[in-house]
Amino acid sequence: MPLVYVHGVGNRSGNAYDTWARQRDDLFREFVLPAMGAQPDDAILSPDWGSDGARLRWSGASLPAEQIEILGSETGSNVGGSTSSDGSFLTEVAAHEVVDNPDAVLRSIATRDVSSALDLLFSLVPSATGEESARTRAAARRLVGYCRFRERLHPGQDQVRRYPWLASVVDDEAFLDRLWAESSRWTFDHTGASTPIGQQESAVEVLGGRDQLPAWLSRARRSLRNALARGVGSSASAVVVTARALLGQQLAQLAGDALVYLGQRGDVGSPGSIARTVATAIESAHGGRGQSGPLVIVAHSLGGVIAYDVLTRFRPDLTADLLVTVGSQVGLFAELALLGAEELDPPASGAPPGQIEVPPNVRNWLNVVDWADPLAFHAERIFDRVTDYRYRTSAVWAHTTYLRQPMFHARLADRIRKALA
Amino acid sequence: MTTVLESGLASQQTHALVIAVDHYLFCGPERSRPGPFQHYAKHLTDLSSPSESATTVATWLCDHLIDDPYRPLGSLELLISARQPMQFDAGSGPAPVEGATFQQTEDAFNRWYDRCDRNPDNVALLFFFGHGCRIGQDDVLLLADVGSNPNAFFTNAWDFRRTQLAMRDCRCQTQCSFIDTCRSNVEEQLDVVPDSARSFRQPSTTFAPRKHAPMVYSTTAGADALTPRGRPSPFALAVLDALSGLAAVETNQYWEVRTADLATTINRVLQWNRHPDSEGEPQVADSGGSHPGDSVIRVLREAPQVPFRITCAPEEAIASAQLRLCRAAEELVRSPCPEPWQGRAPAGEHQLKAGFPLGDYHSREAPVGIRPPNRTYALEVRPV
Known part of the structure; x- marks a missing residue:
């Protein structure tokens, strides 16, 4: 142990x-x-x-929790199979991110730091067991392998230099699609190295779409979007009050x-x-x-x-x-x-x-x-x-x-x- | 023309409708249209296996059912949307094959329906290969021009469940459907509520008795269907194996391919054919809760050839075993080899004999029943 x-x-x-x-x-x-x-x-x-x-x-009656409902994440706590702890987490994200467009939150964070966007996304992924858990871990290795490779290729550079395609994506759906596609050649091995896994055309076709973004990643993106959409238009003071409460x-x-x-x-x-x-x-x-x-x-x-x-x-x-x-x-x-x-x-x-x-x-x-x-x-x-x-x-x-x-x-x-x- | 074969009206016939979509007019990275479904549509890339599956099935139907004494093939509607125009030779020379747009498929479906409806003793066979999904509890089959309306993506998709309900109004008593598509829920991939797919016919509001109507899907609800690029799908091959006799049961001196256990049998064939080194969870064929009834699809006059896999217990004995599988005057022989013995033998009772030329085990023989859809057997032997 x-x-x-x-x-x-x-x-x-x-x-x-x-x-x-x-x-x-x-x-x-x-x-x-x-x-x-x-x-x-x-x-x-x-x-x-x-x-x-x-x-x-x-039960926390002394805490200034009333304003937490402003951003609506309590109702968002069940979105996409997320847990109630995700609800308060989403509130926290909402309180600290300036949400002009709920469809482009991850993209906005990614322009600061793609790794933070990736970590945020995984923070919202519902817990999995068995085969699904193995797929989640494999996806984590793939995405980490790719991001670490880009970071080491362009140390100290801004995100658009590291990820040139970032400038061409306009929303979170496009961001995730592109991130998933770009990462397809990568994994992160157990020695801590980003490892290319070769790029060859798959010998298999999927009769419902090729290399679709895993559904659980899409669900995580949607739960974020739906929770943050309720905060759009909130006044700056409301956001500050919520942040203070949290x-x-x-x-x-x-x-x-x-x-x-x-x-x-x-x-x-x-x-x-x-x-x-x-x-x-x-x-x-x-x-x-x-x-x-x-x-x-x-x-x-x-x-x-x-x-x-x-x-x-x-x-x-x-x-x-x-x-x-x-x-x-x-x-x-x-x-x-x-x-x-x-x-x-x-x-x-x-x-x-x-x-x-x-x-x-x-x-x-x-x-x-x-x-x-x-x-x-x-x-x-x-x-x-x-x-x-x-x-x-x-x-x-x-x-x-x-x-x-x-x-x-x-x-x-x-x-x-x-x-x- | 999608009717590649029409042999005239006999009293009892098999009528087949075979549809495949490789090429989608409004899907894929270059052709998907801007709108709320664009991200979903762009992942629906062109395929290469469905056309291979469809032509393999159509060829099998012509080769095995045109002269079938029980329910000969009365007609074959074939629609294939591929990147290049397709032709098919049903016996009278190559003929062009139409694509599978919604309108063309609906027309072919109605012709097929009308022929099936002429006689309750007809057998209706329907095959679909291509992209698919589920909207709620409904299986939706994506035809070649799906997505033509960027704001109502599924307008040219086929509501298969409702169409099947409408098939209860068809007088044909035996209706088999084989659907080779993904069945993952599309809602998980969309940010908008999907519009409705369309049915080719509407179910009547009056009572229509259930038919013997197995629907066999290549995968379970919510799961993906996979197929090798440029080759017929494992599901298509398993269906043909089943119809060729692996779904047959012995009755008197005949072997009958029946509707009752079709999905189970196809699944067993699918698992048998799966490569032992395949990664991931096995794809499981599913009956989709359909009502298979128990009617006859085909009657075979000869026992079907059944795949078997024979080894010894202990396993290492197989390396030195001379194996013989005997039935009346027929005998199959396998020389010593470290792999299990795999082959096909006529369904029935056989005598398995193992000799050991090296003298390391005692010779042994035992009766082995080989019955569809497949047989695994380990012959116990004792070391000398």
Whole structure:
């Protein structure tokens, strides 16, 4: 059991979360496990600490949620088989994207960053099982393979230079058709390389259309369109109010779970229930690492704080070959002296950064920071052996969906491969 | 002219309508028209297999049914839309074949319907090869000029379900349809509500009894149908195998191809013919919930040739086995070979004999019944 995933704030076991988790684990198997030298069918341990987290006793009556209905995503939550969690996600997208034309949202995002458009699309893909899941993963490899190839071919260039055809597509349907067609020669192999798969005329004809865009991708595009169409014409102030409400929700979730965690944190001899849950999972994985290669912990949001706390305070006897914190607040919590480093002085001007010593049982630490994510914080300036990986999504809505995004997983796999080399 | 054969009116006949569309006038990347259906239409690219399937079927019908003593072929309507004009020789020299536009198909359908309607003991056979889809619960067959109206794309598409309901009014008791198209739901690919396809006839409002009318689709509802480029489709070949005798049951001294289990049999033939290295999920033929009844389509005077696959248990014994399949004075022989023995034998009881020239296993023989549509058998042998 080489991979432990520690979830972030606001995650509570249930249908929507389980669906989301299945998609996340599918992408872990496709991209991250091979980068660790693990087998795609190796177990992924995901301790569920949400049941011990904060609980809004009146179902969030204190939150400014009324305006969320402005953009109509509550009714959009069932579009295209998406889950209710997709509904709030769509609201979030709607609140942060200027929607002039709901038929050209992906295209608009793609002109900033094709990868973000691709990741947004996969964030909306309904969870699949069996053969459909295999097809989804193969499609992810294909699209990632193509986008990574174009990025490496034109490093630092704008999107139209990387994707010259982008200038000729006018809407999302055309964008997806073209992206799908252009990617037909590519895949992303398990060594992390974009690989051409040859272009030869198919020996098979489909009696309903050739190489149609997979229906699930079309459904995801339509669910986005239908949800965002309701927001067209909303005043700028309404969008701002919605964005504020959503950020307020996230902050409330963070504050709630963080307060509960810190309040019930316990001490070294008697850790709190959340710390115990996470420690048990890491210990279980730690026991199996001899047979299955390195132990990697991926922790999202507050999960990063908890994983760090468990490894450095409660269980320094457990060794992680790599800790990956994603969109996490470890740096902020340390700076606020909430993690036991309060005796440290701030760095003198001009002094090298890295004041808090990361204990040796955390052999490598990678902290993923997206500047567009309001809940992601640096760690490199606070700790001595951590590398901040600046992940630019151009997408404020990314915080809740990193782990459902194939481009994110592909890039994470690259970093994991290098860190473990 | 689409009527490539009309042999005069006998009392009981088979009448066939065979339609194939390779070339779509208003679909594909270059010919799709701007409008709400353009993205869907541009993926409906030209095909090459349907015309091959249609000519293979038409040739089979002429070769096997013109002189059929039970229900000889009375007429053959053949429509093929291909990139080049097509001709077909039904026995009296090559004749041009018309394309399958909505109007031409409707005209041919009505001629075929009228002939079928003349006698309740007629057998009606209908074949379609080309693009298709489902709108809601209805199977829709795309004819050559579908998409001519860019705002009502399906105007020239064929509402097959309603047409089949109307076929209940036809007096012909035995009506078999073989549909080789995709059946994926078009709503998933459109941003607008699709318009309605059209039926060639309208069902009457008065009661019409169900006919023996199996409808066999090459794939299940919601799924794609695939076919090799430039060759007849596996489904077309499986249908012909079934009609040739693999759907036959023995009655007295004859073998009868009947409607009852036609879809099941075609599916078993399809799976049998599937290459063992094929990737992806197997395409499954489907009856579409039709009412197959149980009437006779053909009567064969000789036992059909049935494909078999024989091996040994344990499997490695096949490499040294000299195999013989005996029935009366007939004998098939297979020399030692590490592959299973695959061949065809007349339907019936056979005696399978295995000898081992190397002496590594004991010789063995056993009775093996070989019956349509196919037979797999593993002969148990003991090592010496």
